[in-house]
Amino acid sequence: MTRQTPPRLTPGRGRRPAPEVRRATLAAAADLLFSQGIRSVTFEKVAARAGASKVTLYKWWPSPGALAFEAYFEAVQDTLAFPDTGDIRRDLTTQLHAFVDLLHRNGSVVAEIIGAAQSDPGLATALSEQYTRPRRDLAVERLTRAREAGQIREGVHLEVVVDQLWGACYHRLLLPAEPLTTDFADALIANLFLAITPTTHRAR
Amino acid sequence: MTRQTPPRLTPGRGRRPAPEVRRATLAAAADLLFSQGIRSVTFEKVAARAGASKVTLYKWWPSPGALAFEAYFEAVQDTLAFPDTGDIRRDLTTQLHAFVDLLHRNGSVVAEIIGAAQSDPGLATALSEQYTRPRRDLAVERLTRAREAGQIREGVHLEVVVDQLWGACYHRLLLPAEPLTTDFADALIANLFLAITPTTHRAR
Numbered sequence: 360m361t362r363q364t365p366p367r368l369t370p371g372r373g374r375r376p377a378p379e380v381r382r383a384t385l386a387a388a389a390d391l392l393f394s395q396g397i398r399s400v401t402f403e404k405v406a407a408r409a410g411a412s413k414v415t416l417y418k419w420w421p422s423p424g425a426l427a428f429e430a431y432f433e434a435v436q437d438t439l440a441f442p443d444t445g446d447i448r449r450d451l452t453t454q455l456h457a458f459v460d461l462l463h464r465n466g467s468v469v470a471e472i473i474g475a476a477q478s479d480p481g482l483a484t485a486l487s488e489q490y491t492r493p494r495r496d497l498a499v500e501r502l503t504r505a506r507e508a509g510q511i512r513e514g515v516h517l518e519v520v521v522d523q524l525w526g527a528c529y530h531r532l533l534l535p536a537e538p539l540t541t542d543f544a545d546a547l548i549a550n551l552f553l554a555i556t557p558t559t560h561r562a563r
Numbered sequence: 564m565t566r567q568t569p570p571r572l573t574p575g576r577g578r579r580p581a582p583e584v585r586r587a588t589l590a591a592a593a594d595l596l597f598s599q600g601i602r603s604v605t606f607e608k609v610a611a612r613a614g615a616s617k618v619t620l621y622k623w624w625p626s627p628g629a630l631a632f633e634a635y636f637e638a639v640q641d642t643l644a645f646p647d648t649g650d651i652r653r654d655l656t657t658q659l660h661a662f663v664d665l666l667h668r669n670g671s672v673v674a675e676i677i678g679a680a681q682s683d684p685g686l687a688t689a690l691s692e693q694y695t696r697p698r699r700d701l702a703v704e705r706l707t708r709a710r711e712a713g714q715i716r717e718g719v720h721l722e723v724v725v726d727q728l729w730g731a732c733y734h735r736l737l738l739p740a741e742p743l744t745t746d747f748a749d750a751l752i753a754n755l756f757l758a759i760t761p762t763t764h765r766a767r
Contacts, residue, residue, distance in 0.1 A: 398682075470681045473737055477678025478602075491738045512761040518741050519750040520759060522731035526738075527723070530730025533677055533737060534695045537722050546723040554758035555724060557716040 384409040384416065388430035397471040400427040424475050424482035431468060432490055435461055441497050447505035448552055455524060455544035462539055466532050473533060495521050523551060588613040588620065592634035601675040604631040628679050628686035635672060636694055639665055645701050651709035652756055659728060659748035666743055670736050677737060699725050727755060 375383070387408035391399045400423050406413040420426040438457050442450045462469060476483040495518065502517040511517075527547050531539040579587070591612035595603045604627050610617040624630040642661050646654045666673060680687040699722065706721040715721070731751050735743040 474678040474681025477674045477737065487739060491740045495740055509761060511759050515754065515759045516750045519731070519747065519754060522734045522741075522747075523727040523751065523754060526731045526734025527726035529734050529738065530726045533681065534730075534733065535691060536695045536699055537726075543723065543726075546720045547727065550719065550723060550727060551754055551759045553760075555715050555719045555755045556757075557713060 380409070380411050380415065381419070384411050384419075384426075385430045385433050387411075388426050389434045392427050392430055392468055393434070393465060397424070397427050397468060397475065400424075400430070402426070421481040421485070422479060424472070424479050425485040428472050428482060428485055429489065431465075431472060435465070439494070441501045443501060443504065445508070447502070447508070447510045448548060450501065451524065451548055452545065455528070455548065456541045458525065459528060459539055459541055459544050462528060462532055466539070470532055473529070494525075498525065520551065523547065584613070584615050584619065585623065588615050588623075588630075589634045589637050591615075592630050593638045596631050596634055596672055597638070597669060601628070601631050601672060601679065604628075604634070606630070625685040625689070626683065628676070628683050629689040632676050632686060632689055633693065635669075635676060639669070643698070645705045647705060647708065649712070651706070651712070651714045652752060654705065655728065655752055656749065659732070659752065660745045662729065663732060663743055663745055663748050666732060666736055670743070674736055677733070698729075702729065724755065727751065 384405060388400050388405045390408065391404060402413050402416045402420075402423055405411075405423075405426065406416050416426065420429070438461055439454070442453050444450055472482070472486065476486045498521045499517045502511060502520055505511045506513070506515070506517070511520075524544075524547050528539060528544070531537055531543065537543070588609060592604050592609045594612065595608060606617050606620045606624075606627055609615075609627075609630065610620050620630065624633070642665055643658070646657050648654055676686070676690065680690045702725045703721045706715060706724055709715045710717070710719070710721070715724075728748075728751050732743060732748070735741055735747065741747070
């Protein structure tokens with residue numbers, strides 16, 4: 360089958376330094392991912408779009424799923440920053456609103472990546488090492504500062520808080536039944552900050 | 564290709580009433596699922612094991628994934644009952660411990676089913692209608708009685724509590740990073756019942 364050479368997205372073909380090729384490849388993968396879904400991210404298509412060699416892609420990523428995941432992560436990293444204004448409740452609200460907005464826009468891509476990871480060990484490892492663990496660490500870091508500032512009580516397992524905020528959002532994404540909205544994010548925070556019990560029942 | 568007729572698991576072949584065939588089919592699918600994983604659940608293999616006709620299976624289930632899911636659900640339904648002793652915190656603890664134990668034993672099967680649902684619309688619909696929605700309803704029903712008994716304060720969104728208990732467990736299953744233990748279940752409940760904030764910060 361003959362194949363036309365597609366237009367390359369960046370100039371200097373064949374002479375570009377590796378970091379530049381890598382950036383172009385991730386951008387091309389992100390384009391495909393967000394416009395056509397995870398199945399469209401093949402080494403063939405991404406290489407063509409990025410003007411990169413397929414061999415290079417095989418060298419850099421263990422599977423197209425792993426490439427798709429890294430492209431996703433690069434694209435959303437800034438959106439998912441953890442602010443620190445000194446007020447943990449306000450900062451969690453800001454961060455969770457951004458996260459929920461992101462899942463609103465790109466939820467199906469995220470769900471597909473996590474879904475594929477359940478039966479793709481290479482992708483599962485990439486997701487765990489490059490996304491889940493570092494994202495949890497960033498959240499726990501911010502929560503630790505809040506505890507030091509006296510805004511979270513001693514004895515609370517901060518890792519558990521992560522599961523009850525971001526994890527609860529993933530639950531609505533992956534086992535859909537109820538809307539994933541900023542109101543939901545606010546309710547998640549309220550339950551943890553105010554407790555779900557009447558004050559009279561709050562014996563430790 | 565010639566194929567030997569496999570031994571049938573139940574007597575009365577060819578004359579069994581439909582509910583009996585259905586039960587045998589689900590039992591055979593559950594056997595395969597728990598011993599060899601979701602990919603082993605094909606209409607071919609299940610029909611052979613159950614002594615049922617493949618045509619019947621095609622008629623009853625839209626996909627092998629949907630059959631695997633129903634088999635899973637039938638097998639675990641009793642384990643996942645919601646007790647009502649009148650003490651919501653105790654009952655949630657009992658139920659979540661059973662749930663965590665189940666995910667411990669069969670976590671990979673559950674993860675595979677939910678993972679597959681992200682790119683199998685038929686399975687996604689079955690999972691949502693037959694599992695996610697009814698399980699949520701059972702939990703909310705029990706939480707509603709607790710609210711009526713004054714054990715949960717007015718204004719708490721009970722659906723959100725579901726995401727912060729069971730959803731948090733699914734999060735540790737699907738994006739693994741931290742252990743999924745009964746201690747974790749206890750910490751989930753403690754955060755919601757005691758709030759994560761020091762008492763002095765608990766202004767509404």
